[in-house]
Amino acid sequence: MKKLINGVESVEEQMILGLVKSAPDKLRKLDEGNVVVRAQKKEGKVALVSGGGSGHEPAHGGFVGEGMLDAAVAGAVFTSPTPDKIFAGIQAVATDKGVLCVVKNYTGDVMNFEMAIDMAKDEDIEADYVVVNDDVAVKDSLYTTGRRGVAGTVLVHKIAGAKAEQGASLPEVKAVAEKVIANVRTMGMAISPCTVPAAGKPGFELAEDEVEIGIGIHGEPGTTREKLSTADETAKKLLDKILADIDFKGQEVVVMVNGMGATPLMELYVINNFVQDYLKEQGVKVYDTMVGNYMTSIEMAGFSLTLLRLDDEMKALYDAKADTPALKR
Incomplete structure (x- = not known):
């Protein structure tokens, strides 16, 4: 195996640190986990959170910023981030308008994001989620029930993020995200x-x-x-x-x-x-x-x-x- 890395155990964190250092005026990393958030927190508008396993770069951290995501949570390579790390991301960006999570349809991702949303609700954070399932190749796989979520997720980030930036409510942002998923x-x-x-x-x-x-x-x-x-x-x-x-x-x-x-x-x-x-x-x-x-x-x-x-x-x-x-x- 030839890889330009310093160690298997450090690749995800060093990747996130390198991303943040490439745009220090726009991004920052939370102390807890490999979570990228906007350097300047958005207020008074719905926040968007996404994430998944590392290895899909620039997804998802590369899409954090104005008009798209407020936070991206990275797990180990091809492994869903754990609920506590997802919750940390939600908590860091939550506003009084709520949080929408954009989740790719993989069993681990859906389960862990659902658990994190429950944790957020326990802290009186209004949170909801959509599941992206744009892959027409297979209906079910080893990783999913139903279709997989793949590159179309980026267009959900773009369009739902723009809706949130306009000041739309959480149900309105969720509705437009679901419209993208349907199309x-x-x-x-x-x-x-x-x-x-x-x-x-x-x-x-x-x-x-x-x-x-x-x-x-x-x-x-x-x-x-x-x-x-x-x-x-x-x-x-x-x-x-x-x-x-x-x-x-x-x-x-x-x-x-x-x-x-x-x-x-x-x-x-x-x-x-x-x-x-x-x-x-x-x-x-x-x-x-x-x-x-x-x-x-x-x-x-x-x-x-x-x-x-x-x-x-x-x-x-x-x-x-x-x-x-x-x-x-």
Whole structure:
């Protein structure tokens, strides 16, 4: 295993410290756990909290800042943060308007966030949550009941965060988050695995000419393992599954071409070249496109495609100001 780390036991904390030191005027780390919060606490508006296992950078700490998250809680690599650490994040950013937690649909994440919200309520903090389940690849997995939460989570952060910034109530922020969840779909693939530092070896094996279609962001198995084909053919397989899930025809969409950590931008732009042309052929109108690393899987090579079907409210909130280390608008 080759990693640019100082030790398996310190990688998550040093990663969070490095993130905070990259934007010390915007971010700070809590003393308790690997929790990133805004340097200047937001008051009088709903606070947004998210998080999950480390290894998905820039998610989630990179999306803390104006217009998006108020706190992000990082667990060990691919491991949900514990309820006490999540509660510490909630407690640090809670306002009199309440807290909304954005949770990816993995059993450990949902359970631990629910426990943390109960702890918050015991302290008279108004708190609620939504569960993101945008992955169309598989209905159930070793980690979930129902669909997994993947890169579409970033768009929930963006749009719900903008709604909160406007001063909306907790039920209003939750409603728009749920609207994004209902209209966002994602599917991914991998051409090579990643290595969790504590494991010291790749999470799975692929032959030189093999790819895994429908992969999860923790290296969970996908729907099929098949021979490597062209970028266009691979992107078409993912898009066809997404387009078959809900009706995007005639709709305006945000497109996210998301790298899994080790995929060069060159290849992501090659994929986007096809995606744009194919969506046009299918009668889908592209409102905006995001290309880059947003929800990764350490150094996995591969990509995911996300489509968000917009209405006027979501479009305006998507366009609203955001100022975070990983996303600015």
